[in-house]
Amino acid sequence: MANKEFNLGEYMTNGVENIVKGAIRATLKDPKESVFMARYAVASRESSKRRAELEEQGEHIPHF
Numbered sequence: 001m002a003n004k005e006f007n008l009g010e011y012m013t014n015g016v017e018n019i020v021k022g023a024i025r026a027t028l029k030d031p032k033e034s035v036f037m038a039r040y041a042v043a044s045r046e047s048s049k050r051r052a053e054l055e056e057q058g059e060h061i062p063h064f
Contacts, residue, residue, distance in 0.1 A: 009063060020041045
């Protein structure tokens with residue numbers, strides 16, 4: 001069994017993505033809310049990528 005190092009940033013990013021997916025499903029009856037959540041999901045994904053890029057450069061940006 002290989003030891004995989006726990007990555008808090010990855011864990012938190014996955015958690016936020018799961019929350020957003022659930023929120024999108026919950027807002028399907030209201031188009032305005034669905035559009036807002038879809039835009040938030042895209043922005044959240046872009047932010048995660050940017051945080052990862054900056055982390056590689058040695059700058060830590062918290063998820064929250």
